[in-house]
Structure formats: C-alpha cells, structure tokens
Amino acid sequence: MTKGKKPTTRAKGAGRKPLYLEVYNAQVTKLGMLGYTDKEMAAFFSVSERTLNAWKGLYPLFMQSLKAGKEVADMEVTASLYQRAVGYSHIETKVFNNQGEILTHDVKKQYPPDPISIQYWLNNRQKEKWRSKVEPAEEAKDMSLTESISKLIDKLPN
Numbered sequence: 001m002t003k004g005k006k007p008t009t010r011a012k013g014a015g016r017k018p019l020y021l022e023v024y025n026a027q028v029t030k031l032g033m034l035g036y037t038d039k040e041m042a043a044f045f046s047v048s049e050r051t052l053n054a055w056k057g058l059y060p061l062f063m064q065s066l067k068a069g070k071e072v073a074d075m076e077v078t079a080s081l082y083q084r085a086v087g088y089s090h091i092e093t094k095v096f097n098n099q100g101e102i103l104t105h106d107v108k109k110q111y112p113p114d115p116i117s118i119q120y121w122l123n124n125r126q127k128e129k130w131r132s133k134v135e136p137a138e139e140a141k142d143m144s145l146t147e148s149i150s151k152l153i154d155k156l157p158n
Helices: 023-033 038-044 049-058 060-086 115-125 145-155
Strands: 088-098 101-111
Touching: 023 038, 023 060, 038 049, 049 060, 060 088, 060 115
Parallel strands: none
Antiparallel strands: 088 101
16 A cells, blocks of 8 residues: 555545436526525535536536526616616505595605615726725825824814
C-alpha cells in the first residue's frame, strides 16, 4: 500500500446516480416562478446543487423549463417595480353595513410614484447617469477614523 492514499472499495464514479424524471421539467418551471434559487431547487429534488447543474447540461428541456420559470418571475417583479416607480391605480370594492343591509361601492385607489423604486430602477437601468456614488471629501481621505470622529464631534453644538 502506498503512503498517503487510502484504499477504496468502489470504482471511481460508481456511486448511485440520482434519478432524473421528466416530470421535473414542469416542477422546475413552477419553482422558478415561485422565485426558488438553484440551491433551493436542489433541496426540493433531494439532490446536490452540483447534480442540479449537471441536469441542466444533460437534459435541455429541463434547462429550458428552469429558464422559463425564472423569466416569468423576473418579468412579474420587473412589472411590479415599474408600477411602483411610476405610480398606479386600481379599483377596490368597499363593503359597508348600513343597518343590516350590506352595501358595496367601487373606489379607485391611487398609489403615487415611490421614490425608492424610482431610484432603484434608474440606478440599475441607467447606471452612468443615476449611479449613487459618494465621493469622499479631499480632507477626509488622509484622516484616520478617530480624527474623523473628533472633527464631527467638534462640529456639534454645545
């Protein structure tokens, strides 16, 4: 026996091969639509993430199904983010009780544009124009943290 190597009782690659089933194609699409990550999908199928990645290469329909599910989820989130950024409205049915009589009334509910959604959208879609870049002041570049804190404390009102 050579030093440093342990004897093995099985041939290389002789481990149990995970069972892939065609029904996984539909399941992976749904998981993608639900926002599952590859790691979570692997756990769902009771395989390693490495095996899931191997299935992507071995089974083209599996890969297409996974991409389709993720694309649907991404499109829905993008549409929702866009609506939040520009503002939107929808009809909401209000229900009232008037002395035992149930009344309903449709009301148009308005949501104004959300500044955080606008900033996020622009930071990611037009990085050159809207990137949040903080340039440190020239004098602060050469200061230690303690010196910076001391200067800030000095600026505080007594």
